[in-house]
Amino acid sequence: TMGTISFLTRAQRLLRIRNQLLRECLAEVLATFVMMVSRARGWLGAGGCHVLSPYSIAGAHMNPAFSLAMCLTEQFPWWKFPIFVVVQTLGSFISAGAVYILYYDAIWHHSNGTLTVTGPQETASIFATYPADFVSIGNGFLDQVIGTGVLIIVVMGLMDPRNKPVPKGLEPVVVALLVLSIECSMGANCGCPLNPARDIGPRLFTYLAGWGPEVFSRGNGWWWVPLVAPLLGAAVGTYLYLLFVAFHYPEEKSEVLAEQGSIVLVNTAISSADIGRSPKERDSGETEPAGYPPPHSPSSTVSPTVAITPLKES
Template identity: 35%
Template sequence: MVQYLAECFSTCILILIGEAAIANYKFARQTSNSTLPVGIAFGVGVYSAMMISGPITGAHLNPAVSISLMTIGKLKPLRCIFYIIGQISGAFLGALLVYLVYFNQFNVFDGGVRQMIGPNGTADIFFTMPAKGIPQWNTFIDQVVSTGCLMIFVMALAYDCNHMISEVAKPFAFAVVVMSVTCAFSINAGAAVNPARDLGPRIFGAFVYGWNDVFRAHNYFFWVPIIGPIVGAILGAWIYTGYTWLIKHYGHFSNTEHTAADKKILLNNTQTESVDDAHELQLKLTKVHG
């Protein structure tokens, strides 16, 4: 239950900050195609969310991350299910808060008539949509590749033997990674890279724009930001796991670095040797003075 609440609360904060930034961009009727402001917002959202749930769950914030870690034995299936439920419900609540905060702005923007697409469409504040003229297979590949890259970066930063960055700086590094991926892969399908980030707000959007319109739009596009990130994260997790296995067995990495367990064994051995040396010295002194 504690893990569920942590993932729910932190994912809610992530979606609140990220989608509030999209709403500001939308209501200002910005004509620029720059994704940097939104990327920064989602990066800061990740950083804030990690401060909340990092000590409790590791701040997965993403069902694709949880599922991929489960496939490599880093997360138990039952706990993974609770994480996913928390993430999706937290994303739903985050979208609800954005809608409540900017309710009057929605009315000013669309005249009180909620529209998914078009000049006054606001649904893209909550969930992703494909760009005009981009086929569905292309958006699926986009999601697989972008989430695969994200997962590789996440595992590299979380790897125990990676001493390139301190523990204190890791949340900031995660934020930069999310910001970079968001900016790099937004144009095709909005860079969801997170099933909860799309599905939770999409479910909320169904109450605002209608269930049929939300889930049937763009030739049932809704499955792409759910399945694509999961496939990509699993591939990324296994690729990085295979990479570290090769480095350990065929490189020089394992000869120079030690895991926490290795360091504990070395420390115990050193302490034992010190005790033995002291005992041997005491015997010698006894013989000399005896």
């Protein structure tokens, strides 16, 4: 065991990444990968559950729509947004490859040796979403705006401690049930992507893996709708929550809201020490830099201890 511990210690020292942004990106790739693999739609038609958990390692979003909502509420820096979109898409792309390997024999058996995008033996919809034959581009676009808007509204309500938050630790479960209900009630039109990275990553994989350019042309060029509509839906959902709920709270100091862990309308300045740290880390105090919190200064408002000398009886 001593040899094993020594090896693990050496491996940790060699492989440990100290750059906060890179650690967040690795966590985002892994979280998106696990989410996508766990919700892969089998060729027999079995569906999975899409877990959009904002309470994951390093505050993983797993969805550009959620990242956009955090940017709009000033809980996430805009400069990180394109970086997270890329790594989320990368995680989805890798997960599509894993699903392809996992169901390799089943896919080729079902397709009779031909990878097709349409017809009774198509297998492209295992990976990316496609609209039903009766759904127009306009209807599908509206479907995704409404679906993603509902998702973001409820997620923001669940995460807002000034509303009535979910008991700590149960957030992923509640959000999973939320997304499952949205998929069951609104998934008939186009499979309910709700996530640009969840759609474009696997679609790119199928294009490269042999399904060809038809993955972009099917459904009258449907491919761009799951990219644009969820982002618009996220903006609509964010502003609706602010307009109907968050704008009407009694005014409180931003420091108090930050201490409560509020993700809505906490307009606190981002210091240079916070640039490499996620909003969750700044709010919850996790992985704080050395020397934090700062020691009390002599000018502290805490009264010094004064020695009390009892009076002598005369």
